[in-house]
Amino acid sequence: MAYIGTPQTLTVPRQGSNGAPPALPEAAVTGADPLLLSDAIGPARAGVLDTTLHRSSEALAGRRIIDVNSTLNGGGVAEMLHRLQRYSRGAGLDARWFTLRGDPAFFALTKQLHHFLHGADASGPPLDRAGAEHYAAVCEANARALLRAVRPGDVVTLHDPQTAGLVAHLRRAGARVIWRCHVGTDDPNPYTDRAWAFLRPWLETADAYVFSRERYIPGWLAGRRVAVIQPSIDPLSAKNRPLASSVAAAILSRVGLRAPVDGDGPALYRRGDGFVGRIRRAPTCLCSASPPPADAPLILQVSRWDPLKDMVGVLASFAEAGGSLDGAHLALVGPDVTGVTDDPEGGRVYAECEALWHRLPDRVRTRAHLACLPMADAEENAVIVNALQRSASVVTQKSLAEGFGLTVTEAMWKGSPVVASAVGGIRDQIMHGVNGILLDDPSDGLSFAAHASGLVGDRHRAGALGVGARHRVRENFLDDRQLLQRTSLYRSVARV
Template sequence: MTQTTQLDVPSRGASTAHPLPEVAIPPAAPSLLGDTIGGERSAGLDSAHRALRDRLGSRGIVHVNSTDTGGGVAEMLHRVLRYSRGAGLDTRWFTIEGDPGFFALTKRLHHLLHGHDAPGPALGPAAVAAYRAAGECNARALLRSVRPGDLVTLHDPQVAGMTLPLRRAGVRVVWRCHIGTDTDNQYTARAWAFLAPFLETADAYVFSRAQYVPRLLGGRHVAVIQPSIDPLSAKNRPLDADTAAAIAGRIGLGEPPAGDRPAVYRRGDGSPAAVRRRPDALFSVAPPPDGAPLVVQISRWDPLKDMAGVMASFADGGHALGGAHLALVGPDVSRVSDDPEGGRVFANCVEYWRGLPLRIRSRIHLACLPMADAEENAVMVNALQRRAAVVAQKSLAEGFGLTVTEAMWKGRPVVASAVGGIRDQIHDGVHGLLVDDPTDGAAFAARTAGLVHDPKRAVSLGAGARERAREHFLDDRQLRQQAALYGTLAAE
């Protein structure tokens, strides 16, 4: 499946007049995690950071990706890097620049690596030339800010083209791929054939699952590091039920606060703040009433997240789901610069919603959350996940699934597709419920309805989920693994 897309090859001088945009990262002391992870884990993290500082000397650690908003990688970098800086590591983060044709190409590569085809440019000589030129231009811009010997981690297909020019300049390069599939097919083969020449010179490679590592990297330095969440971030810190209900009401996904009062919460620095913004787009006949079970899926408006499939499953299983309501929630599509499909996916969901009978449509709500204030956006997500009776993640493919981890940490029961990294997070019937076939809407509705009507089981699964998230998926584990990898590279 291809479509004609104009790919512009940047000129030799393009993107070199100024450095790449740098993302501000306020430091946070890793010791803040101590009350959550305990003394032993906290001491282990401190020891790992101390050893890495000694090995790095004056060298810095740099991360590069495609955007600082709107996706799991960006969210993870905001959180993890603040602890790195708080540990005294010279850590910086830059985002690349590219035109719409470039991001259409990299979005197609994203789908192919998941084992699915998608519209986009043909992966022929023109695409190779444009991709190489974009990588070289962005690398030259980055080299205005990094030094030989620095360790640069490039995240995902958008930036793999920077590997060779950075290595030629004496920079150590790690390529981290957050996506993949357990089973190779014609689509994954096409993506890896395209990317392989750009990845040959990297010093190390990081994947979220061992099953994602392609055969072409056999014998190379490969690490498996799963993503994680920060329990102290605005998205995951404790939020009492009244505050969560007030925030949900403020954004139209719950009963509105009395007198239209602002929903007050505390920001990361301890200062009080109020949720004042409303969704950039909200399609809802009326807010879900208090007491109605709410099923929530929160994700990007990406076809592989199957938001329309969640809606169809809910509509077809409406009788079994009784008085439950469904909220499909994603970011403002205009603010996710590296995802050209978001607007189309959201528009398709709205069209499907409009065509539903009123008795079903009145129990389904679509919302695009504002992203002008990252912390306000995060606390909105926090409130909706805590308000949920069930959190859904009906992905057709999933590299890992941070929204699943977030819901688990909040003790919410999760119904999810048994795909990709979700299978590493949830043991079926212990930490949540899995649906083997992500396209089986009837099974998804049945498993969701079972939890809606069995609160005791839902509470039990939520408790198991929270303990598993605490043991395996908090940021201290990822920070220790990253320190070990960077320490090895620095010592070579």
């Protein structure tokens, strides 16, 4: 098997001593009773969820329900799968979650596909014959490893471009295969055409396809089984469960994103296993002259260090409008750039932000803060984000393109006022002026800053938007809805 790239960096599955490839990494997920959601969604919805999931587990008995993506940590897909797996297992489904392996050349190519599916240009490797051959080789090796856990009749959901090359291998083994794409654009262009031209041959034999918006569905899928399933959040996860303001303040002081004050308690929180956790890890990188004062308004964006999230643009807009922001501070927060295996651009984007931060005038730089949160403990990472989103005066998501935007959903659930770009799935979440603010032009930094400063200065309006935001999420974007949609699709493709 030939690979293109640096041989010593390859991490694709290799043949074991018995001639078989090693098994793919499998997530260790503990099941959770779906009825735990009752307090958030109400007993009626929880009852429907519980009954439907248990009936589905009986209908799907003897079949494994498998998810496959490219990373266990970092990004909305991995977080979402962890939660959905928990409730599926708790309802009796034999749910499994595996991640594929790849080398830098593979992930550079799939990140190029990611950008192209968003309709954006990128400077990654060409989608040429050599790239296709390398992609095929990596996917074949992963498929051989995955097939150790897949039996005829199992239902396998493959997530995003990294996994498209597994479809035919799994179908030949007798599995029912769903391919789910979490990215897309409302306005197809030559870049999306190039991405689909590359991916289509790998996807032709899938049993079903899932997209986050109807407008993301390519025309060549007309007449196929296609479902629209929007992402969702778990109100009980470490990132979204209630957190007292005093606890949030102590956590932010511990990680250097709030100045400590007399009376701050220890940075303790309740972990999912019931034990008390303590925030022990500081950000792996932090650009900050000094922490924001405890009483300073905070404008926050939490995102991957991805060019399409436009973290650099947020910082530049803040600098351009610095004098009009009423003493507000800005925090740009993302994951440790070494902690997300399938995103090769994170380090470069963070470096661009850091370089711009150093060039800012002192009066602006002292109010701007960059932080990379540690990924070693996913629950600790999540509770830091929870504290940030609950403490922010305004949460932003100035994305240039967005498949859905779960950071928007998370902030809305916490009742935080949100200013976000009118792109992709964000349009489905925010009703402008009712439960948030939509930016018609994400590149208009002055308009962005004006909306953010307007909410900082008008707490009554900000509060009203926050109330509407929480209601919007409760009705449309909690995990019970997605669990019902997923299990319905499983039964459809399994024909049970």
